[in-house]
Amino acid sequence: MKTITDDTTSKLSELLMQGTNMGIIEGRRLLNQNSDADHDVKNILNDFVVMQEDSVETLKKYL
Numbered sequence: 077m078k079t080i081t082d083d084t085t086s087k088l089s090e091l092l093m094q095g096t097n098m099g100i101i102e103g104r105r106l107l108n109q110n111s112d113a114d115h116d117v118k119n120i121l122n123d124f125v126v127m128q129e130d131s132v133e134t135l136k137k138y139l
Contacts, residue, residue, distance in 0.1 A: 089138035096135070100128045 078091060103125035107118060 085138045089135045093132055093135045093139075096128050096131050100125055100132070103128065 079088065103121055107121055107125070110118075113121075
């Protein structure tokens with residue numbers, strides 16, 4: 077809905093960054109709160125968080 081009035085690259089980047097940051101926060105929270113999780117699960121979750129962090133860096137270029 078927010079893109080109806082402003083569909084600029086900057087606004088789209090901002091919205092994507094907000095969602096991506098929520099994913100990073102939740103991923104880090106899961107890693108910290110589940111220290112007994114399987115090693116493979118932790119690796120997958122860590123890879124996800126790193127990918128999201130890389131995405132934020134890419135999106136910054138479009139602000």
